[in-house]
Amino acid sequence: MKKIIPILLFIFLLACTGEQSNMGDLLEEPYHPIPVKIATDLPFPKMVIPTDNPFTEQGIALGRRLFYDPILSVDSTISCSSCHHLANSFTDKRSVSLGVNQTPGNRSSMSLLNIGYHLSGLFWDGRSSTLERQALIPVEDPLEMKEVWPQVVKKLKEHRAYPALFRQAFGISDRDSIQKELVVKAIAQFERTLISSGTSKYDRVKKGLATYTPNEAMGEDLFFDITADVKDAECGNCHNAPFFTTFEYANNGLDDVSDVTNFKDKGRGKVTGDIYDNGKFRIPGIRNIALTAPYMHDGRFETLEEVLEHYDTGGHPSPTVHPLIRPLNLTALEKQQIIAFLHTLTDTVFVQNDAYSNPF
Numbered sequence: 001m002k003k004i005i006p007i008l009l010f011i012f013l014l015a016c017t018g019e020q021s022n023m024g025d026l027l028e029e030p031y032h033p034i035p036v037k038i039a040t041d042l043p044f045p046k047m048v049i050p051t052d053n054p055f056t057e058q059g060i061a062l063g064r065r066l067f068y069d070p071i072l073s074v075d076s077t078i079s080c081s082s083c084h085h086l087a088n089s090f091t092d093k094r095s096v097s098l099g100v101n102q103t104p105g106n107r108s109s110m111s112l113l114n115i116g117y118h119l120s121g122l123f124w125d126g127r128s129s130t131l132e133r134q135a136l137i138p139v140e141d142p143l144e145m146k147e148v149w150p151q152v153v154k155k156l157k158e159h160r161a162y163p164a165l166f167r168q169a170f171g172i173s174d175r176d177s178i179q180k181e182l183v184v185k186a187i188a189q190f191e192r193t194l195i196s197s198g199t200s201k202y203d204r205v206k207k208g209l210a211t212y213t214p215n216e217a218m219g220e221d222l223f224f225d226i227t228a229d230v231k232d233a234e235c236g237n238c239h240n241a242p243f244f245t246t247f248e249y250a251n252n253g254l255d256d257v258s259d260v261t262n263f264k265d266k267g268r269g270k271v272t273g274d275i276y277d278n279g280k281f282r283i284p285g286i287r288n289i290a291l292t293a294p295y296m297h298d299g300r301f302e303t304l305e306e307v308l309e310h311y312d313t314g315g316h317p318s319p320t321v322h323p324l325i326r327p328l329n330l331t332a333l334e335k336q337q338i339i340a341f342l343h344t345l346t347d348t349v350f351v352q353n354d355a356y357s358n359p360f
Contacts (some may be wrong), residue, residue: 008196025174026167033058033169038116040206042198043242047116049192053132053185055156058169061359063190064166066183068358071155072138073100073145080138080187083109086356089288089347090194095299099144108299111292113350114285116192120247124281124297127271131188136180149180156183157275194356196287201344212344219341222334233338234311234324238283244345245285249277253315253325260319265297279320287345304342308335 036055038047047149049055066072070079083097083207084090090112097105107124111319115122121129138144139152156162156178163175170182196203204210212220218230223239225232240246249268260275267279281297284342295301301310330338350356 008174016113026163027173029164029167031167031170031171035059035218038193038195040195040198042196042203043203044114044117044195048119050130050132050188053188055189055192056169058165059186059194061164062169063186063188064356065359066187067190068360071159071208072147072149072152072183074147075100078145080135081358083144084112086353086358087291087351089113089291091292093296097144098147099141100146103143103146107297108294109289110282110284112191112194113288113347114243116197117196117243118247118285121249121282123273125267125271126249126282131191132181132184135184135187136189139180147299152183153178153180194350197347197349197353199349200287200347202341203347205344213340215337215340216344217341218334219337219339220344222330222338223341231328231330231334233328233330233334237324237339238322243285244289245283248283249280250283250322251279251281251318251320251325252296253310253318253321254298254300254320255279256316257318263318267297276320279318286342288347288350290346291351302338305335308338345359 033056036057038055047261053059067080067084070076070082072079078100083092085092090109092109095108097107097109099105110124114228115131120126122131122134123137128137138150139147139149156166157175163178166172166175166178166182166186169186172178172182198207201210201212201216205212221227221230222233222235223234224241225234238248238250238252239247255263257279260278263269263279266278268280268282269275271277279289290304293302293304295304295307301307308330309323312330315321315325
């Protein structure tokens with residue numbers, strides 16, 4: 001017994017020493033967060049920022065790095081940016097996104113442009129209420145990153161650079177304070193900076209800095225039903241300015257379904273449990289729409305021409321279809337004019353912004 005006690009005491013002291021050595025191991029790293037104010041000259045409302053996750057230069061920089069780092073996935077092959085490419089307004093040009101081992105997902109990736117203003121739910125079905133909560137899900141999704149958060153946190157704690165970066169962003173004193181909540185806070189900070197530059201032709205026309213071509217002008221009229229004697233193409237009812245979405249959920253007549261319970265993908269209904277939400281999906285903002293093909297939640301349409309053809313025919317009947325989905329009887333020229341207007345929503349400055357690019 002006399003020999004056992006000293007050995008146990010030694011083990012206890014060794015354990016305590018190991019724990020103490022990790023306490024405060026980042027305190028020598030400076031923590032001087034620089035607040036950031038995000039401004040835009042577009043007629044957007046003030047962005048709602050969580051009080052527990054304010055913008056800082058360090059937080060945004062960390063979030064940008066995490067967004068592009070495949071360390072979040074089980075085999076370090078997939079990052080957030082794998083499904084959200086800057087050049088495509090943070091979509092991936094696929095009908096459905098691919099995860100670890102090229103595993104196909106269930107839906108198309110959504111654009112992240114102006115995502116910080118989306119307060120009525122994220123994902124196509126709105127199952128996450130905030131960007132912080134949204135960022136938790138892909139890591140453990142078996143069709144996406146296929147990792148578990150404890151392992152992600154372990155990798156970040158042991159990384160040569162991340163502990164200091166978390167200290168600079170959030171003031172933690174030791175690497176054991178790195179938790180998933182801080183990871184998603186940083187990613188959310190970066191994503192909230194993804195705001196339209198205000199330099200699309202549409203925005204410049206509204207500022208008096210450019211002029212539409214005749215086709216673009218007629219396309220806007222058709223889109224928004226501005227003039228009484230011009231057809232109403234019913235576009236602006238769901239894709240209203242300035243974000244070109246109403247942030248609502250709708251069934252736009254993609255599938256012929258006779259029974260409300262028979263939708264292959266129930267969309268919003270799976271989240272709310274209301275069968276009359278079945279077949280409804282979040283109405284996406286369509287700024288940069290020309291850069292984000294294919295279209296719809298399942299990427300079924302390859303071109304804007306196919307999209308216009310779908311709406312012109314009045315879509316397919318189902319119990320929850322939006323009442324404004326109806327035959328439009330557009331001429332070939334009118335379709336071309338609407339598409340010409342949609343191209344004025346292209347924001348090339350946004351997709352070429354180095355502040356949003358891969359930092360590695």
